[in-house]
Amino acid sequence: MANGELNVDRSALDQLLQKRFFIAPSFEIYGGIKGLYDFGPTGTALQQNLIGLWRQHFVIEEDMLEIDCSIITPSRVLETSGHVEKFADWMCRDTVSNDFLRADHLVEEVLEARLEGDALARGMAEVSIQADAAAKQAGAKKSKKKGGAAAPVRLDDEAADRFRGILAQIDNYDGAALGELIVKYDIRNPATGNAVTAPMPFNLMFGTSIGPTGALKGFLRPETAQGQFMNFSRLLEFNNQKMPFASAMIGRSFRNEISPRQGILRVREFTMAEVEHFVDPLNKAHPRFDEVAGLTLPLLPAARQLEEKTDPVFMTVGDAVGQGIVNNQTLGYFLGRIYLYLMKIGIRGDLLRFRQHMGNEMAHYACDCWDAEIKTTDGWIECVGCADRSAYDLTKHSEATNKKLVVQENLPEPLVYEKLVCVPNSKVFGPRLRRAAAAVERHLAALPEAELAALRDALVRDGRATVTLAGTAADGAHEITADMVAIEKQTITEHVRVYTPNVIEPSFGIGRILHALIEHSYSVRAGDGQRAVLGFNPLVAPFKCLVLPLSGNASFAKPLREVARRLRAAGVPARVDDTASASIGRRYARNDEIGTPFAITVDFQTAEDNTVTLRERDTTNQIRGPLQEMVEVVKSLVDGASTWSDVLGRYPLIDAVASDTEA
Numbered sequence: 001m002a003n004g005e006l007n008v009d010r011s012a013l014d015q016l017l018q019k020r021f022f023i024a025p026s027f028e029i030y031g032g033i034k035g036l037y038d039f040g041p042t043g044t045a046l047q048q049n050l051i052g053l054w055r056q057h058f059v060i061e062e063d064m065l066e067i068d069c070s071i072i073t074p075s076r077v078l079e080t081s082g083h084v085e086k087f088a089d090w091m092c093r094d095t096v097s098n099d100f101l102r103a104d105h106l107v108e109e110v111l112e113a114r115l116e117g118d119a120l121a122r123g124m125a126e127v128s129i130q131a132d133a134a135a136k137q138a139g140a141k142k143s144k145k146k147g148g149a150a151a152p153v154r155l156d157d158e159a160a161d162r163f164r165g166i167l168a169q170i171d172n173y174d175g176a177a178l179g180e181l182i183v184k185y186d187i188r189n190p191a192t193g194n195a196v197t198a199p200m201p202f203n204l205m206f207g208t209s210i211g212p213t214g215a216l217k218g219f220l221r222p223e224t225a226q227g228q229f230m231n232f233s234r235l236l237e238f239n240n241q242k243m244p245f246a247s248a249m250i251g252r253s254f255r256n257e258i259s260p261r262q263g264i265l266r267v268r269e270f271t272m273a274e275v276e277h278f279v280d281p282l283n284k285a286h287p288r289f290d291e292v293a294g295l296t297l298p299l300l301p302a303a304r305q306l307e308e309k310t311d312p313v314f315m316t317v318g319d320a321v322g323q324g325i326v327n328n329q330t331l332g333y334f335l336g337r338i339y340l341y342l343m344k345i346g347i348r349g350d351l352l353r354f355r356q357h358m359g360n361e362m363a364h365y366a367c368d369c370w371d372a373e374i375k376t377t378d379g380w381i382e383c384v385g386c387a388d389r390s391a392y393d394l395t396k397h398s399e400a401t402n403k404k405l406v407v408q409e410n411l412p413e414p415l416v417y418e419k420l421v422c423v424p425n426s427k428v429f430g431p432r433l434r435r436a437a438a439a440v441e442r443h444l445a446a447l448p449e450a451e452l453a454a455l456r457d458a459l460v461r462d463g464r465a466t467v468t469l470a471g472t473a474a475d476g477a478h479e480i481t482a483d484m485v486a487i488e489k490q491t492i493t494e495h496v497r498v499y500t501p502n503v504i505e506p507s508f509g510i511g512r513i514l515h516a517l518i519e520h521s522y523s524v525r526a527g528d529g530q531r532a533v534l535g536f537n538p539l540v541a542p543f544k545c546l547v548l549p550l551s552g553n554a555s556f557a558k559p560l561r562e563v564a565r566r567l568r569a570a571g572v573p574a575r576v577d578d579t580a581s582a583s584i585g586r587r588y589a590r591n592d593e594i595g596t597p598f599a600i601t602v603d604f605q606t607a608e609d610n611t612v613t614l615r616e617r618d619t620t621n622q623i624r625g626p627l628q629e630m631v632e633v634v635k636s637l638v639d640g641a642s643t644w645s646d647v648l649g650r651y652p653l654i655d656a657v658a659s660d661t662e663a
């Protein structure tokens with residue numbers, strides 16, 4: 001397949017995924033619920049393999065501290081983190097049918113359809129390719145085509161250019177700007193043709209109440225990150241106070257998506273794998289940066305998107321950090337590690353790009369953010385977000401709880417400096433302020449130097465001043481007189497540096513990666529009844545080896561059990577397919593559809609000399625050898641210790657035991 005091209009019949013693939021029980025709509029016999037899916041045995045095994053490799057690649061190879069925290073989260077935590085106020089998407093309502101639509105997706109869908117219609121109207125030869133190219137040129141990320149052909153309506157050149165410009169920056173629009181686009185371009189619900197309301201924010205969290213009274217409000221977590229922040233001090237302690245370090249968590253998160261229409265790409269309950277890497281804000285160098293500095297990544301920086309370009313530039317991680325395109329080494333290090341993980345599991349490099357967030361898109365606290373986007377039949381989809389969250393979360397939780405979430409670092413040399421401090425005169429300060437004294441003293445101690453200097457000047461000038469407290473037990477105005485405090489320069493000697501770490505967060509949606517991987521692995525074997533093959537590499541394949549008898553002959557039962565037993569003992573996940581009613585060709589074919597890379601077949605010769613055949617899925621080549629040896633060959637192939645071409649160097653090819661076309 002050509003570079004950057006993806007040739008997948010999505011509806012055939014969707015059918016296959018349900019037929020081979022990768023996924024199924026949850027609660028289907030009750031009619032199902034949008035955005036909720038169950039994973040079957042194949043999907044579950046594939047997901048577990050992706051998780052296992054993730055754990056190996058990140059937790060083990062990076063020495064991370066993996067934890068597992070509560071899903072149900074009290075409201076206060078998410079109020080502090082800003083989720084209660086801000087974790088929302090913009091939503092419009094169809095003014096007649098009352099359908100809910102996500103505003104950015106609506107604008108995207110309608111403008112893409114108009115560009116597609118324009119390409120049709122211009123009568124270009126290969127309409128679908130042109131439309132695809134138009135969408136690609138426009139940076140179509142989450143096109144949600146619903147099958148219906150676009151109407152061939154010609155746009156003037158200026159309008160077409162404007163639409164492409166809007167699409168290239170669709171993530172950069174807020175609710176008001178989306179509302180303006182909807183009015184300006186008369187954007188309507190494509191399903192009904194009806195007008196839609198102005199966008200309004202819709203919070204994506206699922207609310208609940210904790211305990212029988214219903215008084216304690218809570219939410220299902222929308223990300224695993226907060227649990228990691230809650231445990232920061234324990235994690236630091238566990239790490240013997242050493243910085244930098246990272247924690248990790250794999251678990252379910254929940255988002256009440258407005259309009260989930262993209263299969264498992266956009267669901268309401270999904271598995272996330274998140275890393276929180278805690279780092280000194282003054283030193284974001286990464287000790288292992290050299291290991292990734294030479295990797296070349298496809299990068300789409302924000303500045304390039306503002307020029308309405310959507311093709312990436314290829315640049316080494318070292319250069320991207322060196323030139324300040326990626327904010328710091330630690331962020332660059334993780335972009336490299338994310339790339340290596342995606343390559344390891346089998347994502348196609350030509351269908352991957354790292355897109356930097358634009359100004360409006362980035363969370364207000366983040367200082368840089370990149371998404372690993374993978375091209376699928378739904379367009380470019382964000383599968384991993386990698387953000388520098390600065391010190392935002394730890395600072396906010398610390399303010400809300402009055403608990404210190406900081407690092408205390410012994411300084412090699414004491415730090416000596418002059419500072420303006422406020423020293424209360426205990427003879428008058430306490431007696432005058434009485435119950436408010438402690439709160440006022442804390443307030444004065446925490447005042448920034450400039451405010452303290454202003455207070456001193458006021459006391460010198462007027463002999464008195466007022467301080468106002470808010471959010472304390474002694475809120476309100478309190479009078480201070482010059483005799484109550486001395487505000488003076490003191491020499492401070494510090495032996496310990498106290499700081500709030502910054503956090504670099506790679507955040508993976510396992511389901512999106514899984515779906516993209518399936519699409520990138522999908523092909524149809526030509527001249528073979530158009531059978532689908534999922535060409536998973538052995539590391540991720542749900543089952544590694546198919547074990548099957550040539551036919552239902554009773555003499556095959558014993559060696560069949562023997563092969564299965566030996567594979568199990570070697571730790572190779574295998575499936576026996578001894579369905580007597582299905583030809584061997586059909587059994588090979590249905591296991592190609594679930595991506596099983598190898599098959600061991602027992603036949604009449606096995607009874608004579610204890611040899612079996614071994615078939616490889618992608619080439620359909622077969623070799624023959626002693627039963628035990630073939631199991632060992634499979635084990636080494638699955639472990640990545642050898643490749644199929646190594647094996648062919650040692651065992652001659654044989655004629656297929658049964659034709660692969662025999663289905």
Ligand SMILES: Nc1ncnc2c1ncn2[C@@H]1O[C@H](COP(=O)(O)OP(=O)(O)OP(=O)(O)O)[C@@H](O)[C@H]1O
Pocket residue numbers: 255257264265266267268270272382383384385507508509510511512
């Ligand atoms: N509804 C969902 N279904 C499946 N995976 C999701 C969903 N929402 C987010 N994810 C995954 O979680 C990761 C981190 O979440 P993040 O908050 O960065 O996503 P997001 O920016 O809200 O995604 P989107 O803009 O596509 O809604 C994403 O990269 C994605 O892989």
